[in-house]
Amino acid sequence: xxxxxxxxxxxxxxxxxxxxxxxxxxxxxxxxxxxxxxxxxxxxxxxxxxxxxxxxxxxxxxxxxxxxxxxxxxxxxxxxxxxxxxxxxxxxxxxxxxxxxxxxxxxxxxxxxxxxxxxxxxxxxxxxxxxxxxxxxxxxxxxxxxxxxxxxxxxxxxxxxxxxxxxxxxxxxxxxxxxxxxxxxxxxxxxxxxxxxxxxxxxxxxxxxxxxxxxxxxxxxxxxxxxxxxxxxxxxxxxxxxxxxxxxxxxxxxxxxxxxxxxxxxxxxxxxxxxxxxxxxxxxxxxxxxxxxxxxxxxxxxxxxxxxxxxxxxxxxxxxxxxxxxxxxxxxxxxxxxxxxxxxxxxxxxxxxxxxxxxxxxxxxxxxxxxxxxxxxxxxxxx
Numbered sequence: 001x002x003x004x005x006x007x008x009x010x011x012x013x014x015x016x017x018x019x020x021x022x023x024x025x026x027x028x029x030x031x032x033x034x035x036x037x038x039x040x041x042x043x044x045x046x047x048x049x050x051x052x053x054x055x056x057x058x059x060x061x062x063x064x065x066x067x068x069x070x071x072x073x074x075x076x077x078x079x080x081x082x083x084x085x086x087x088x089x090x091x092x093x094x095x096x097x098x099x100x101x102x103x104x105x106x107x108x109x110x111x112x113x114x115x116x117x118x119x120x121x122x123x124x125x126x127x128x129x130x131x132x133x134x135x136x137x138x139x140x141x142x143x144x145x146x147x148x149x150x151x152x153x154x155x156x157x158x159x160x161x162x163x164x165x166x167x168x169x170x171x172x173x174x175x176x177x178x179x180x181x182x183x184x185x186x187x188x189x190x191x192x193x194x195x196x197x198x199x200x201x202x203x204x205x206x207x208x209x210x211x212x213x214x215x216x217x218x219x220x221x222x223x224x225x226x227x228x229x230x231x232x233x234x235x236x237x238x239x240x241x242x243x244x245x246x247x248x249x250x251x252x253x254x255x256x257x258x259x260x261x262x263x264x265x266x267x268x269x270x271x272x273x274x275x276x277x278x279x280x281x282x283x284x285x286x287x288x289x290x291x292x293x294x295x296x297x298x299x300x301x302x303x304x305x306x307x308x309x310x311x312x313x314x315x316x317x318x319x320x321x322x323x324x325x326x327x328x329x330x331x332x333x334x335x336x337x338x339x340x341x342x343x344x345x346x347x348x349x350x351x352x353x354x355x356x357x358x359x360x361x362x363x364x365x366x367x368x369x370x371x372x373x374x375x376x377x378x379x380x381x382x383x
Contacts (some may be wrong), residue, residue: 005012027196036050045118053284063307065195065239065319068145071164075191076249076308084122086180086300093293094215096286097274097343102128104346105182105211105273109133113181116205117141118165123148123158129184129293132156165198179207186215190244190251190309196260197367202285212266213347224338232331233278233339240306243313256346262360266348274343281335285351294341295332302328 017342065078068084077083095102102125107113108130117126120141127149134157141148141160148154183202188195204210216284221227221335228234244251258271277291278298302325312314316324351357 021364032342035383041119063303063311065304070144071167072116074164074166075144076247077190078304079147082149082300083304086297086304087121088124089293090187090301091128091214093276093290093297095128096293097290098215098345102132102214103182103184103347105213105349107182107211110136111181112136114137114179115139115182115184116180116203117184119185119191120160121145121147123154123160124186125186126158126160127155130158132292148327157185165201166192172202179205179210181207181210184208184215185210185213187217188214189219189253190305191247193248193250194367195250195253196264199257199264200259200367203266203350208350208355209352210350211347212261212350213345214257214261215343215345216254216257218344219251220343220344221278222275222340224340227339228337229335231337231339232328233337236302236328239314240309241311244361246313247309250303254342257344257346259360261346261348262358262375263366265350265358265363267351267355267358269346269348274345275340276343277338278321279332279335279339281338297330299329300312 059066059079060069061067065083066080067077068075068079072134098104113133113136115129115137116226117129117139120126120143123141125137126141130137134155137157138157140159140161142163142165144162144164146160146162148160183206185198185202186200187338192198199212205374206212219237219241241251261269273285276294277287279295280288280291282288282291303321306325307321309320310321310324312320325379348383
């Protein structure tokens with residue numbers, strides 16, 4: 001039985017703020033006993049029973065869809081029931097495409113590890129990872145929408161956080177490092193103005209020897225033979241890319257991840273690329289099946305991937321978008337065009353203490369940590 005959006009919104013606990021460095025602020029799910037400024041047990045209990053404000057778990061309605069209300073506009077795609085269903089299918093499609101793997105970094109299931117999934121969505125990846133090593137892995141997911149299952153339906157070693165990863169106040173505490181053994185991202189294209197900032201923050205928050213991994217689709221449409229210039233899906237892909245650039249949210253980041261990882265300081269950086277057909281044109285059974293699933297996923301997702309971009313970025317009206325997408329959806333079933341997307345998996349390791357780091361220099365335009373004046377401090381919630 002599907003979980004409704006209402007059921008997914010639950011009372012949540014605020015995390016008490018701890019001290020911070022000049023780089024970022026910090027929040028944690030529990031107070032550090034060694035911190036003399038930490039609230040007493042009684043104060044903490046009173047603090048934790050507060051519910052998140054409506055602006056944090058509410059929704060914004062537009063184009064006949066719902067979007068996250070917390071930090072509205074930071075994520076340009078919907079979060080309604082249709083999108084939740086699509087996201088959960090997408091998780092299974094990608095897991096199958098990656099031959100059943102949820103990760104490629106050489107993680108040890110017998111070693112205690114703390115993990116973070118940035119932009120966790122419905123939380124399916126976090127749940128799958130938590131089940132792989134319930135005694136050793138602690139998995140945390142962060143997202144702007146409270147669309148994950150209720151706590152009583154989760155493994156005990158999973159937590160979800162409602163927060164904005166770009167403005168969150170919990171990178172680098174002053175006293176005890178708040179670090180992870182593994183950081184994961186997936187489908188981050190078209191969201192951030194500069195994904196290198198996420199990679200650098202991931203590197204900074206890893207323990208020495210820890211791994212980061214990004215699984216990302218390259219939105220530039222490929223073709224096994226010559227791509228017909230009149231192919232409607234190609235036109236849509238190019239228009240979407242144009243709109244993304246106008247809005248400052250680049251889509252085509254997957255092919256740059258390996259270089260960015262090295263520039264951030266990672267060593268042992270690896271890359272694997274998988275082909276995902278857009279419809280069932282391949283004759284081979286598994287590829288044909290993934291093509292069917294991809295086509296269905298795109299039919300469901302096209303509106304959400306297009307409407308905000310085209311209206312805000314290109315100046316189209318919602319009605320114009322609707323009419324145009326009917327044309328694009330028809331082209332998705334055209335098996336005479338052997339179109340596919342490349343799906344990249346990139347992972348790298350933070351050097352151990354005393355180990356030589358990456359020899360790839362950071363470009364002059366590499367994103368810099370914010371100044372004290374730029375930082376914003378706010379409470380966030382554990383879901």
